[in-house]
Amino acid sequence: MTDQELKDNVIKYRKLFPLLSQDIAYLDNAATTQKPVAVLDAMKAYYEEDNANPFRGVYDLSERATERYEEARAKTAAFINASTPEEIVFVRNATEALNLLAYSWCEDNISEGDEIVVSVMEHHSDFLPWKYMAEKKNAKLVKLEPDETGAVTDEALDKCLSDKTKLVAITQVSNVLGRVNDIKHIAEKVHAAGALISVDGAQSVPHMKVDVRDMDADFLSFSGHKMYGPMGIGALYAKKKHLEKLRPFMYGGEMIATVHWDRVTYAEIPHKFEAGTVNVGGAVGLSAAIDFINEVGWDIMEKQEEKLTLKAVNGIKEINGIRLIGSDRPEDHKGIVTFMVDDVHPHDVADIMGRAGVCVRAGHHCAQPLMDHLGVKSTCRASFAFYNTEEEVDKFLTELSKVRGLMGYGF
Amino acid sequence: MDFKTFYNEVVTDHNMHPLHKHAIENPDFEMEGVNPSCGDEITLQLKVKDGVITEGGFVGDGCAISQASADIMIDMVIGKKTEEALHLADLFIRMIKSEASPEEIDELQEAGALADISHMPARVKCAVLGWHTLDEMIGKKD
Ligand SMILES: Cc1ncc(COP(=O)(O)O)c(C=O)c1O
Numbered sequence: 001m002t003d004q005e006l007k008d009n010v011i012k013y014r015k016l017f018p019l020l021s022q023d024i025a026y027l028d029n030a031a032t033t034q035k036p037v038a039v040l041d042a043m044k045a046y047y048e049e050d051n052a053n054p055f056r057g058v059y060d061l062s063e064r065a066t067e068r069y070e071e072a073r074a075k076t077a078a079f080i081n082a083s084t085p086e087e088i089v090f091v092r093n094a095t096e097a098l099n100l101l102a103y104s105w106c107e108d109n110i111s112e113g114d115e116i117v118v119s120v121m122e123h124h125s126d127f128l129p130w131k132y133m134a135e136k137k138n139a140k141l142v143k144l145e146p147d148e149t150g151a152v153t154d155e156a157l158d159k160c161l162s163d164k165t166k167l168v169a170i171t172q173v174s175n176v177l178g179r180v181n182d183i184k185h186i187a188e189k190v191h192a193a194g195a196l197i198s199v200d201g202a203q204s205v206p207h208m209k210v211d212v213r214d215m216d217a218d219f220l221s222f223s224g225h226k227m228y229g230p231m232g233i234g235a236l237y238a239k240k241k242h243l244e245k246l247r248p249f250m251y252g253g254e255m256i257a258t259v260h261w262d263r264v265t266y267a268e269i270p271h272k273f274e275a276g277t278v279n280v281g282g283a284v285g286l287s288a289a290i291d292f293i294n295e296v297g298w299d300i301m302e303k304q305e306e307k308l309t310l311k312a313v314n315g316i317k318e319i320n321g322i323r324l325i326g327s328d329r330p331e332d333h334k335g336i337v338t339f340m341v342d343d344v345h346p347h348d349v350a351d352i353m354g355r356a357g358v359c360v361r362a363g364h365h366c367a368q369p370l371m372d373h374l375g376v377k378s379t380c381r382a383s384f385a386f387y388n389t390e391e392e393v394d395k396f397l398t399e400l401s402k403v404r405g406l407m408g409y410g411f
Numbered sequence: 412m413d414f415k416t417f418y419n420e421v422v423t424d425h426n427m428h429p430l431h432k433h434a435i436e437n438p439d440f441e442m443e444g445v446n447p448s449c450g451d452e453i454t455l456q457l458k459v460k461d462g463v464i465t466e467g468g469f470v471g472d473g474c475a476i477s478q479a480s481a482d483i484m485i486d487m488v489i490g491k492k493t494e495e496a497l498h499l500a501d502l503f504i505r506m507i508k509s510e511a512s513p514e515e516i517d518e519l520q521e522a523g524a525l526a527d528i529s530h531m532p533a534r535v536k537c538a539v540l541g542w543h544t545l546d547e548m549i550g551k552k553d
Contacts, residue, residue, distance in 0.1 A: 343427075347449050347474035351534065352418065363449060377472060378450050407475060408423035 001299065006307070009300050014387040016292075024357045025392035030175050030203060030336055030383035031361055032225045035289075039229060042288035043281050054280055055254055055271075065280050072283035073270075076235055079290045080201075080220060081211040087243060089236040089273040090283055094202040095125040097221035097236035098169075100249040100273060101198060102129030105219075108247060110166055112138040117160045117168040117195075119144040119152065120373045123175055124366040126200040126221075130169050144170065145373065149327035150179030157186060161193040168197050172204035176365050176381065177326035178309075178336030180204070184215040191216065196242070202226055206385075207305060207335055209298050212237055224282065228385075229289035233282030236273075243269045250275040301386040305335040308384040308393050312337045315397040321404050325379055335384040338365075341400070344407050346380045352406055356399040358392075417531070418475065421524035425479035430486055432478065435468040444544030446536045451477040455485075455544045464488050464496060474537050476528065481541030483522050493549045500546040507535055 001009075014020055016036040026034060046068055052059075054066040074085040082088060091097045110116065110133060118130050120143050134141040144160045146152050152170070160168075168190045173180050183199055190197045198219040204210050205220075206227035212220050219242070223234040238246065248255055248266060252275040257265040266272045293301070313330035316322050316339055325338040341349050350362035361381045364371045371377060382396055404410070438456035445452045451473030458466035467485040471478065484503070488496040502519055505511045509529040516523045528538045 345474040345478075347451075347534075347537070348418070348476070351474075351531075355417075406418060408420075408427050 001303065006300065006303055009296075010304050010387065010389060013296050013300075014389070017387055020387060024359055025388070025395050026359050027382040027384065027388065027392065027396060028359045028361045029385040029388070030226070030381065032231070033206065033228050033385050034387070035228055035230065035285075036292050038292050039285045039288045043230060043285045046281050046284040051280070053277055068287075069278060069280045069283050072280075072287035075287045075290050076283075077237075079293075080205065080237055081213050082237055083213065084240060086269050087237055087240050089238070089243070089270040090278060091234050091236055091273075092232055092279070093223040093225070093234040094123075094200065094221045095223075095234075097234055098126050098198075098200065099129045100236055101219055101221070101238070101246075102133050104247045104249045104273075105167070105242075106130075106133035106137060106139075108245070110134070110137045110139045113164060114139040114166045115142050115162060115164040116140070117142045117144050117165055117170075119146065119170045121146055121150065121174045121177060121367065121370045122169065122171055123200065123202065124368070125202075126169055126171060126198075127369060139166075140164075144168070146174075146177070146179070149329075149332060150174055150177035151327075151332075152181055152186065154189070157189055161189065161195070163194065165190075165193050165195040167195055169200070170197070171200035171202070172210065173207070173334045173336070174326075174367075174370075175203050175336065176338050176367050176370055176379070178333035178338070178383075179326060180208070180332075180334050183217060187216045187218075203334070203336070206293075208302060218242055224286040224289060227286075227289055228292055230282050230285035233279050233286045235286075240269070243273075246273070248272055248275070252276050254278070296386065304386040304388075305384050306331075308388050308390065309333050309335055309337060311390060311393045312382060312384070312396065315393065316400070319397070319401045321409070322400065325374060325376070336381065337383070338379045338381045340376065340379055341403050343409050344403055346378045348407060349380045349400075349403055352403050353396070353399050356395075356402075358396050358399050360396070417527050419524055421483070421521055422475060422479045425482040426475035429478065429482040431468045431482050432470065433468050434470055435466050438466075438468075440548050442544050442548040444540050444547075446473070446477070446540055448536065449474070451537055451540055453477065453481050453541060453544065455481070455541065455548060457488075457545075457549070459493060459549075462492050462494075464491055464493060469541070473540070474534075476525070476534055476537040477540045480522070480525055480538045481544075483524075484541045484545060487520065487522060488545070497546060497550055500542045500550075503542045504539055504546070507539055 017034045019034045050064040052062040052065040077085040077088045187197045196218040199217045201220045201222040205222040220237040225231040255275040310330040321342040323340045346362035440457040443454045453471030
């Protein structure tokens with residue numbers, strides 16, 4: 001693909017996002033992405049044509065709703081190369097997936113003295129559930145620390161693994177450092193130590209081919225809204241053999257086989273984990289988002305995101321008074337560039353840039369243990385999606401270079 | 412809104428060269444204020460003699476708005492009776508809610524420079540952090 005072809009493709013697909021017609025540079029894609037019209041249309045069509053409570057009715061409409069939902073499950077399974085659709089449990093978001101897993105799995109698999117390894121770069125959603133369950137079970141939470149570039153070295157991992165390790169929770173892409181962890185390699189080591197690996201895919205699944213079988217992940221959690229899908233739908237992938245042994249997380253309608261006053265049997269997987277009326281509209285939207293990603297293709301998406309990241313990282317290095325967080329090599333940032341402006345608080349930076357029409361994030365990015373580890377309180381972050389343009393990165397750099405001056409500091 | 416009216420000279424000046432951003436010795440009052448959503452934090456300290464604020468200082472970390480606002484506040488309340496300081500806190504908080512009259516904003520002198528923040532919901536908490544903390548600290552203890 002030539003550079004011009006890439007540009008043309010980006011322009012072509014960008015046009016399919018209604019919100020992006022606004023005159024802003026939206027660079028907070030790690031928080032949530034915008035939605036293409038195909039996703040919005042699919043959801044509208046579902047509610048206009050097929051909506052009923054799935055699984056409950058025997059009439060045709062309810063069956064259609066069930067079909068739409070199960071099609072979405074199959075599509076999601078195929079997208080991450082799961083062995084079967086049953087390995088996908090629909091949830092609201094990555095946070096719910098991680099809570100489901102931590103609560104249900106630790107309940108039966110963690111006892112006093114066991115160890116759960118959690119990396120210090122985890123999002124609060126992949127830290128607090130494990131911390132809570134470890135405390136509840138008198139188990140130990142072991143801190144896995146990446147090096148200053150965000151890489152998890154073999155030494156660091158080996159130090160954390162022991163015969164007491166039961167599970168390792170780690171993100172595939174850090175939402176602050178942007179570094180990609182080699183899950184396949186880490187999983188091999190974790191399995192060799194006799195433990196399981198839970199992967200937070202919230203920032204990886206939207207931006208790269210994730211193959212759960214190739215990397216041999218036991219569990220993978222992700223959110224639809226960060227991958228061009230709607231808010232309110234996400235997934236927990238679990239290997240079938242684990243899912244079959246996992247106890248339910250929420251109890252209620254639809255997750256049962258039979259219920260009597262003194263005797264209850266639960267539904268088959270994955271329904272056992274989907275209590276109550278499910279989010280068919282959201283699943284349909286996620287399914288359309290996956291179709292959309294497949295249509296654009298990883299080649300275009302990854303090339304464009306790499307190009308934008310390269311430009312942003314190199315540009316930031318040229319501006320006085322800006323410090324990059326994490327690796328200073330552009331290729332170590334999967335579309336996520338976090339930085340600090342000397343003397344200027346990140347909230348002021350984000351506010352000033354926001355006034356100029358550049359949306360960047362400021363704060364601890366729900367990763368306070370990582371902030372502590374890095375010795376900072378908060379930072380600014382720009383995060384790209386393939387629909388962002390080089391012009392937007394230019395605008396970002398131009399506005400960023402003005403910030404210190406506007407706050408009264410020399411350049 | 413125009414950048415100038417918001418991050419104006421009063422704000423950038425107090426942020427860059429705060430007059431009172433330091434701990435004071437043996438404070439009579441001390442209280443910590445935080446904005447959990449954005450992480451702004453200040454610890455406010457005052458010395459009060461015969462109902463008059465004689466000394467004040469703060470330490471903290473946060474955005475320019477929160478730090479400048481706290482600095483301006485301390486500058487204003489030193490030498491004032493605690494009731495007067497509470498009255499100013501009330502005026503300031505009402506100004507930020509767009510409920511203060513032009514005369515009342517005048518009364519706030521330098522702190523009036525933050526009036527435009529009332530149009531910025533995301534920054535309101537930063538501007539009132541110091542004043543809220545002051546209000547809680549000396550309003551409580553009578
Ligand atoms: C790495 C990572 N994990 C988990 C989450 C939580 O995602 P959600 O808020 O959609 O549950 C996020 C998003 O903020 C994230 O970046």
